[in-house]
Amino acid sequence: MPAKNKMKKFQKKETVRFKHVDFAGIVFYPRFLEMLNDLVEDWFGEELDRPFAEIHQTNGIPTVDLKVQFRQPARIGDELSKALWVKNLGSASINCGFEFRKADDSICLDGEVTLVNVGLDKTSEQIKAVAFTDDTRERISGFLIQNS
Amino acid sequence: MPAKNKMKKFQKKETVRFKHVDFAGIVFYPRFLEMLNDLVEDWFGEELDRPFAEIHQTNGIPTVDLKVQFRQPARIGDELSKALWVKNLGSASINCGFEFRKADDSICLDGEVTLVNVGLDKTSEQIKAVAFTDDTRERISGFLIQNS
Amino acid sequence: MPAKNKMKKFQKKETVRFKHVDFAGIVFYPRFLEMLNDLVEDWFGEELDRPFAEIHQTNGIPTVDLKVQFRQPARIGDELSKALWVKNLGSASINCGFEFRKADDSICLDGEVTLVNVGLDKTSEQIKAVAFTDDTRERISGFLIQNS
Amino acid sequence: MPAKNKMKKFQKKETVRFKHVDFAGIVFYPRFLEMLNDLVEDWFGEELDRPFAEIHQTNGIPTVDLKVQFRQPARIGDELSKALWVKNLGSASINCGFEFRKADDSICLDGEVTLVNVGLDKTSEQIKAVAFTDDTRERISGFLIQNS
Numbered sequence: 001m002p003a004k005n006k007m008k009k010f011q012k013k014e015t016v017r018f019k020h021v022d023f024a025g026i027v028f029y030p031r032f033l034e035m036l037n038d039l040v041e042d043w044f045g046e047e048l049d050r051p052f053a054e055i056h057q058t059n060g061i062p063t064v065d066l067k068v069q070f071r072q073p074a075r076i077g078d079e080l081s082k083a084l085w086v087k088n089l090g091s092a093s094i095n096c097g098f099e100f101r102k103a104d105d106s107i108c109l110d111g112e113v114t115l116v117n118v119g120l121d122k123t124s125e126q127i128k129a130v131a132f133t134d135d136t137r138e139r140i141s142g143f144l145i146q147n148s
Numbered sequence: 149m150p151a152k153n154k155m156k157k158f159q160k161k162e163t164v165r166f167k168h169v170d171f172a173g174i175v176f177y178p179r180f181l182e183m184l185n186d187l188v189e190d191w192f193g194e195e196l197d198r199p200f201a202e203i204h205q206t207n208g209i210p211t212v213d214l215k216v217q218f219r220q221p222a223r224i225g226d227e228l229s230k231a232l233w234v235k236n237l238g239s240a241s242i243n244c245g246f247e248f249r250k251a252d253d254s255i256c257l258d259g260e261v262t263l264v265n266v267g268l269d270k271t272s273e274q275i276k277a278v279a280f281t282d283d284t285r286e287r288i289s290g291f292l293i294q295n296s
Numbered sequence: 297m298p299a300k301n302k303m304k305k306f307q308k309k310e311t312v313r314f315k316h317v318d319f320a321g322i323v324f325y326p327r328f329l330e331m332l333n334d335l336v337e338d339w340f341g342e343e344l345d346r347p348f349a350e351i352h353q354t355n356g357i358p359t360v361d362l363k364v365q366f367r368q369p370a371r372i373g374d375e376l377s378k379a380l381w382v383k384n385l386g387s388a389s390i391n392c393g394f395e396f397r398k399a400d401d402s403i404c405l406d407g408e409v410t411l412v413n414v415g416l417d418k419t420s421e422q423i424k425a426v427a428f429t430d431d432t433r434e435r436i437s438g439f440l441i442q443n444s
Numbered sequence: 445m446p447a448k449n450k451m452k453k454f455q456k457k458e459t460v461r462f463k464h465v466d467f468a469g470i471v472f473y474p475r476f477l478e479m480l481n482d483l484v485e486d487w488f489g490e491e492l493d494r495p496f497a498e499i500h501q502t503n504g505i506p507t508v509d510l511k512v513q514f515r516q517p518a519r520i521g522d523e524l525s526k527a528l529w530v531k532n533l534g535s536a537s538i539n540c541g542f543e544f545r546k547a548d549d550s551i552c553l554d555g556e557v558t559l560v561n562v563g564l565d566k567t568s569e570q571i572k573a574v575a576f577t578d579d580t581r582e583r584i585s586g587f588l589i590q591n592s
Contacts, residue, residue: 017485018318018324018496019318019324021318021319022317022318022319023317024208024275025319026210028185028314028315029211030181033178034463038461038463041462052520052521053519060172062174063177065218066177067215067216068215069212070210070212070214073275075497076319076497077495077497167333167334167466167474170463170467171466171469171520173467182315186313189313200314201371224349224467225347320506320571322506325477325507326474329473333474358468358514360514360515361512361513361514363511363512364511366506366508366509369506416468423517
């Protein structure tokens with residue numbers, strides 16, 4: 001399977017801050033999910049040509065399914081390497097794998113998240129799935145890692 | 149197994165507020181997980197005799213595994229009924245089912261979460277799993293719903 | 297002016313939770329301001345007949361000025377009594393006093409906040425001050441405490 | 445007053461993200477204060493040789509007084525330039541000025557914040573003010589702008 005060779009993941013770093021940690025001094029898990037949302041936002045803006053600043057009026061990418069394993073705690077000052085890739089690409093949805101690693105390359109957390117491309121009608125408050133454009137599909141495909 | 153008839157779930161209500169929603173006017177999903185954490189906190193304080201205000205110096209209940217399906221969006225003013233129950237009780241961990249329903253009883257989200265009982269040593273920053281006490285096990289068992 | 301005797305304050309209770317506190321075990325101050333925003337939201341919904349769930353499409357009440365003195369820390373489990381009242385009522389703005397007290401009635405924090413009534417045009421992204429209606433002015437006046 | 449010439453401010457950039465904005469599409473003000481706390485944290489870590497990752501066990505820098513004027517809203521994608529400087533340096537406290545500007549250099553918000561240097565005793569839950577060390581005073585002084 002030569003196509004597998006590319007194995008392109010979208011990656012960003014984020015340092016654990018005071019605001020992320022709880023009384024035990026470790027990241028409070030909803031803050032990890034804010035970090036994950038930032039990663040998706042960066043991916044859409046930097047790689048998929050769909051910055052949230054432009055799509056927010058008429059579209060959204062709600063999360064419909066989330067699975068996470070928190071493998072070890074992270075503390076203030078830990079520099080996390082966040083990675084995201086595509087496991088499955090549907091007509092209007094994407095299933096992504098993700099993992100956050102520590103400086104020693106050990107996994108802090110990993111999991112998968114399913115996002116749906118939707119159109120928003122703010123007046124009627126209707127939300128419905130909308131197929132990705134060909135351009136967006138093409139860009140997303142660059143991060144597809146089969147059997148991941 | 150008549151004892152199973154009780155099917156006791158721990159339940160609380162929470163109204164969606166301004167701070168929970170995003171630009172699309174729907175709950176930003178990390179805020180749903182703060183609501184879930186509040187539910188666990190209330191359960192420990194009100195039913196398990198382990199208020200977080202007392203255990204926080206020496207113990208914690210970190211989340212190690214989380215699975216959520218976000219079935220429909222929630223908006224400002226929606227009154228959510230949050231429910232939590234136990235699917236499996238290990239010596240130092242619990243696997244809980246949960247669901248948030250809207251006023252019309254439709255499911256907003258559901259999933260399962262695994263919590264581990266740990267002892268914290270703030271000086272050494274060591275965290276290790278610690279078995280629940282008999283009293284805590286007894287109380288947790290009251291919320292066990294097999295095959296849920 | 298005998299009418300001023302009533303000195304009506306809007307009051308709500310809120311218990312400090314795990315999610316509010318930082319590594320030092322005390323409320324992280326941006327969380328206090330979320331609690332303040334909740335208080336304003338409750339006041340608008342319960343007393344001013346302007347629930348945020350209904351006004352959010354076309355109106356908003358942004359905060360334009362904030363002064364807070366954090367007089368003592370609050371910890372997990374502390375039950376705070378939050379109070380809000382009106383110091384000045386302008387045509388499209390209100391200056392409110394507020395204070396959070398602990399169970400022993402000592403002041404945790406106090407300050408003042410200025411809110412402006414605005415109309416939002418989501419398409420043009422324009423925001424402009426709009427005078428309060430007579431009904432809203434009347435209701436707000438009930439919480440006016442001169443020289444407070 | 446030749447000393448005024450240095451006028452050194454600590455500066456960082458931060459882009460407004462999806463998680464910061466409310467239903468009106470503008471930054472929810474408690475999120476601005478998280479951005480301010482990040483700025484203080486960066487200043488302590490990068491310039492004062494007191495990274496929060498190291499001081500958090502035994503010390504803290506709680507905010508005791510805060511004044512902010514929110515002059516104009518910020519939206520997703522806005523790149524903010526955050527600046528912090530010292531207005532007054534006491535033995536155990538600092539009064540800092542701050543401002544956030546937009547890309548066109550207009551002021552988004554400005555204000556002042558007073559921080560106190562404290563020692564924490566986690567066991568006794570005692571918090572008391574502690575004088576800054578000479579080294580820290582020296583470093584802080586580099587950001588002092590009189591009559592600012």
